[in-house]
Every structure is written in structure tokens, then in C-alpha cells.
Amino acid sequence: MAAIAGVLPYIQIVLAVCVVVCILLQQTGASLGGAFGSDNFSAGYHTRRGSELYLFYASLAFGFLFAVSAFVALLIK
Numbered sequence: 001m002a003a004i005a006g007v008l009p010y011i012q013i014v015l016a017v018c019v020v021v022c023i024l025l026q027q028t029g030a031s032l033g034g035a036f037g038s039d040n041f042s043a044g045y046h047t048r049r050g051s052e053l054y055l056f057y058a059s060l061a062f063g064f065l066f067a068v069s070a071f072v073a074l075l076i077k
Helices: 002-025 041-045 051-076
Strands: none
């Protein structure tokens, strides 16, 4: 248990950086006007394809792993 408790903060840092990078690399179809209530219906019906789909799945996986590591850290303490 002590080995996991010693390594877990570093794992969480790496996972957090991976989540942030995956989210920031994703392209958004919405323009700035869509944030303020402008008519931007084309952004809601965007289909992910190719590398954008893999980046979306990677962000989901890294987010899930980060949540699991946070739960494990909660149980260890």
C-alpha cells in the first residue's frame, strides 16, 4: 500500500496533463457567437471522424482513469 501511495500522486499528475492536452487538442465546431445564444445549429450536429474520434475516446479514457485514481487515493488515506 505504501508503494501505491507514493506513486499515485505522480500518476495523477500525468493523467491530469493527458486529460488537459486531449481536451485542448479537440476542435470545436461552435463559434464564439454560439456561446452567447447566437443561431449556431450546425455545431450541434457534428460527427467525429478519424483522429478526432480517437482523441475524443482518449479524453474519455484518461478522464475515467483520473477519476479511478482519485477514488483510489481517497480509499488509501
